Amino acid sequence: MSNINLTPLYLSLYISSISTIILILFSLPVAWLLSQTKNVIMKRLIETFIALPLVLPPTVLGFYLLIILNPQTIIGKIWFNLSGTHLIFSTSGLIVGSIIYSVPFAIQPIQIAFEKIKQNIIDQAYILQYSKFKMFIKIIIPLSKHGIITAIILTFAHTLGEFGMVLMIGGNIPGKTQVISIAIYESVETLNYTLTHTLSLIVIIISFIILTILFNINKK
Amino acid sequence: MNITGFFYIKLKRFTLNTTFNIHINKITAIIGEAGSGKTTFLKCISGLLKPSFGYLKINKKTLYDSRNNIFINSNERCVGHVLQNPYLFTHLSVLNNIKCGVIETNKCYITFSNIITYLNLNKLTNRTIENISGGERQRIIIAQIMLTQPKIILLDESFSSQDINMKKKLMIFFKNINREYKIPIIYVSHNIYNIKKFVDSIIFFKNGKIVNM
Numbered sequence: 470m471s472n473i474n475l476t477p478l479y480l481s482l483y484i485s486s487i488s489t490i491i492l493i494l495f496s497l498p499v500a501w502l503l504s505q506t507k508n509v510i511m512k513r514l515i516e517t518f519i520a521l522p523l524v525l526p527p528t529v530l531g532f533y534l535l536i537i538l539n540p541q542t543i544i545g546k547i548w549f550n551l552s553g554t555h556l557i558f559s560t561s562g563l564i565v566g567s568i569i570y571s572v573p574f575a576i577q578p579i580q581i582a583f584e585k586i587k588q589n590i591i592d593q594a595y596i597l598q599y600s601k602f603k604m605f606i607k608i609i610i611p612l613s614k615h616g617i618i619t620a621i622i623l624t625f626a627h628t629l630g631e632f633g634m635v636l637m638i639g640g641n642i643p644g645k646t647q648v649i650s651i652a653i654y655e656s657v658e659t660l661n662y663t664l665t666h667t668l669s670l671i672v673i674i675i676s677f678i679i680l681t682i683l684f685n686i687n688k689k
Numbered sequence: 690m691n692i693t694g695f696f697y698i699k700l701k702r703f704t705l706n707t708t709f710n711i712h713i714n715k716i717t718a719i720i721g722e723a724g725s726g727k728t729t730f731l732k733c734i735s736g737l738l739k740p741s742f743g744y745l746k747i748n749k750k751t752l753y754d755s756r757n758n759i760f761i762n763s764n765e766r767c768v769g770h771v772l773q774n775p776y777l778f779t780h781l782s783v784l785n786n787i788k789c790g791v792i793e794t795n796k797c798y799i800t801f802s803n804i805i806t807y808l809n810l811n812k813l814t815n816r817t818i819e820n821i822s823g824g825e826r827q828r829i830i831i832a833q834i835m836l837t838q839p840k841i842i843l844l845d846e847s848f849s850s851q852d853i854n855m856k857k858k859l860m861i862f863f864k865n866i867n868r869e870y871k872i873p874i875i876y877v878s879h880n881i882y883n884i885k886k887f888v889d890s891i892i893f894f895k896n897g898k899i900v901n902m
Contacts (some may be wrong), residue, residue, distance in 0.1 A: 593776045595737065597789050
């Protein structure tokens with residue numbers, strides 16, 4: 470075990486954590502707006518767009534991200550001016566890709582939880598002279614906590630298991646873009662089955678813990 | 690206090706289409722059959738519903754005017770609206786639910802300790818929302834709303850789950866609030882019986898209109 474390099478695991482956990490935090494903060498207002506909008510056509514269009522990563526092969530998503538994030542594009546240039554680094558073949562690029570890749574897993578559970586909130590709850594908060602922001606923080610979020618926790622767990626787990634998209638935009642650079650799924654793939658390629666078994670077992674244990682938490686939350 | 694206005698709003702079951710000019714220094718009852726538009730009318734006054742067009746002025750202050758695109762949100766109107774089907778926040782205890790209404794202001798005419806004592810809520814404060822009765826729920830809502838120190842009180846069938854003694858106690862409580870602090874009260878009910886001693890004037894509602902004032 471002492472000979473096994475756990476850097477890919479730490480990198481995966483790091484990318485998953487950062488992506489999940491950013492994605493949940495982004496998803497809370499977006500899911501609220503989607504749950505409250507009365508413009509059905511607009512709502513369906515946005516929902517469909519958000520759900521695209523669910524059906525697209527990760528390699529397709531990775532290919533377009535590779536095009537969008539490369540240093541010759543506006544996004545790539547802006548990022549380079551701000552940070553002095555490139556987005557493709559970097560940890561930052563993987564975080565950006567992971568955020569896009571896991572968007573439906575974050576927004577959908579939260580939106581479903583928000584849609585369950587009845588109008589009389591919102592009315593009661595307004596009558597108690599709550600501002601929209603105060604109502605959102607003190608009433609809506611606590612009442613939707615199951616949906617939010619589900620979103621956190623699903624986003625984290627989904628990001629942890631990504632492979633195709635990572636390979637497309639990150640490649641396989643140890644310590645930088647070699648996440649656990651890529652390290653497992655490489656260990657098989659190099660016939661290092663001890664490493665494959667160890668890393669796979671770690672992924673199974675993490676996945677088992679995540680799913681146990683998820684099922685417990687949903688049964689409450 | 691004078692409430693003047695015109696509301697037009699088309700809903701699934703009926704259309705609220707009424708002009709009004711109500712002096713409500715005292716306690717005014719709105720009586721009408723179920724589905725006549727009483728609750729919708731109150732929601733338009735408190736700002737929970739926005740009429741399709743019309744206007745609303747309270748003491749010459751415009752709260753809503755469709756022509757000039759004015760709409761003051763319900764959280765800025767200082768209207769204490771005890772809703773017909775109110776909601777208690779299930780993630781909070783009874784005590785914290787009541788505290789949701791507390792507003793820091795210099796013009797407090799209702800204090801926390803007074804209201805929970807008067808409405809017999811002292812023993813309930815540590816309970817969870819799941820373990821309270823319908824009547825208790827209604828009194829918690831009244832306490833919540835009164836702690837916002839409203840300038841107008843709208844009561845929508847707000848004593849319906851109370852026993853006779855508590856109903857009388859609540860009527861005395863609101864009458865005192867009205868007489869002592871000059872807070873106008875509109876009380877909505879579907880029947881006129883038992884409220885004659887409580888109210889000072891009555892408005893009748895029928896098919897989305899005020900039929901007499």
